[in-house]
Amino acid sequence: MSIFSKLSFKDKTFKLREQAVLDATTTLLASKGFDLMTMDDVAGEVGISKPSLYKHFKSKEDLATEVMIQLLDDALTYLDGQEPTLTSRERLENLLEWALRKRLEGGLPFLPSGSPHVREILTKSLRYLTRAYKLHKQLGQIVDSAKEAGELRTDLPTDVILFSYYSRTCDPAVDYMQLYGHYSADAIVRHMLTITFEGIAGSARS
Template identity: 60%
Template sequence: MSIFGKLSFKDHAFKLREDAILDAATQVLAAKGFDLMTMDDVAGQIGISKPSLYKHFKSKDELVGACMIRLLDGALDHLAGHAPEWTPLQRLAALLEWALRVRLDGGLPFLPSTSNAVRDMLMKNLGYITKVMKLNKMLEKMVQQAQQQGQLDASLPSDVILFSYYARSCDPAVEYLLRFAKMEKEEIIRHMLRVCFGGMLPPGQRWE
């Protein structure tokens, strides 16, 4: 049974509106960024009044935090759906491909990389911090396993690989390649994966 089967009609409608608000906020954030985004923008995007919006989210910080938590939930769900026989390197590559598709399809930018104010705001959000720590622990383990199995260069500190991996997910080259190089999305994803992992593989191996 779906979650909606357990909800009353009123609760179901409330949940659907909340999802629509998060979708709208995501679009505004992707277009304008955190500093320029306003609650009026989000309300106008979805076609509801600002008082109605505040019934769901009491502030811009709370709304953006919810958007980021939903993004992290998407990453965790993606990892949970990986085939059990995949190697750590295959799992890392698949998650990065997913993250790049989110961005190229107009998804939420990786806001913590944009400003100290955004980072400080998110660091106060317990739900966000909990999800970040869970995801980071999983990725750190995969990196270390890939190094142990000879899939990634064991001579590099695992933190160097991990944070380089994170950097690729918010690399501005993605938007530049789309806008100025006029590359197709699939081409951008393929090249970004090659650039990322080609520089991490042990000597003598190539990322194809």
């Protein structure tokens, strides 16, 4: 019993700290990006030293990869927990809103878009790719049913819709609205949903 509880306690604190590291990295990646974030930044933010950090993650690239994996897992969990009564379009809207709100709280790093360097790192991780593919496949099915239900354009290929959809989560327009337009989080989300689904011309011709 003593060995078990001890090990389990140590394991617990270890895991807790690991999560703290991941959280701090998430925030730092979202604010500074991969290249400008230093391992000293991360260690300092968590309140540990750099060598301790390397007990958890063997490199900066590994750390960033784990953050992105966790993000994809969160997205998959969110998708999985959606009410089955929702229409396909509502599911897409809700997921995008979830991502945008996460981002507005400073918790959404978007590495794959940024630099080719980072994209290369991520495509080397099988664990990342597995999740990205799973999410892509699930969303593809949702887009297809939305098309069948007449909720999405059928003249756009499904992958084009998906690429565009992903891009809205890291759209710089969000920063501009926040920084120069002083819009509230709610207004930003509302406008982003309109723009994504209806475009800037949209129903103007009606």
